Amino acid sequence: MIGTRGLLAIGAGLLATGFAPAAQAEPAVPSGQYAFSAQHGPAQRTATWTFTPCGPACTSLDGERWLQNGEFHLNGGRWEYSGQGTMECPVDHTPMPTSKTVSFDAATLAGTWTTTTLQACGRGPAGGVVGQWDFQLTKTG
Template structure:
């Protein structure tokens, strides 16, 4: 019984060292974006550009103010990606009434390559709620 307890204690100690030794180091290597970045999005032949300004708001949080598509949002580090979830509105292309939408975006913490998706939250014309109205691949590039 003493040997079993010793083995359990040794295993528990190794588990604690593993958790304490690797998790903080992985996040410590992620540098939060700060300053001005060019946002370049591509969807088929369509391309959009904007300037996004990032300001750190905590160890795993950056706020962003973009001149288009995203104003006053926050990205949070989840593993090796910065992720954003929010809501907004767009004009319904059928009725031209304001249409509530959900926006999600995420980008790789190292390459700064990401994806942006906009989904309807209500029906627009004959289109059902929950339809994807925009899905873009984008690249962030540090300015200066």
């Protein structure tokens, strides 16, 4: 039977010969074209998102429709974006400022998109969530 000292000696020997425990690698920075597909009840959204790395934990998006551009930053295994936009108030059809938060898992590319109002619309208060979508990115090019 090997005692504690024996196990420590074996471990030190493995480290000395280059057999160290595998370190966790940083996730790959998204680069190239991805298909964006979101489902919310019966509604579906699709688009093409193109990412260009802007650093080891940064990627810049050139997208279609709902999110045309923005920078995503890696935070705790998720790529995250936060920004502002506008949408039409459904009550009086005036432009209404919104906040968008988008994040996706670095490994699975599954994400969540939330849009929140920043001012009142009709009788609705500011700060209401007007849309939350789960989405999936798939590398296409």
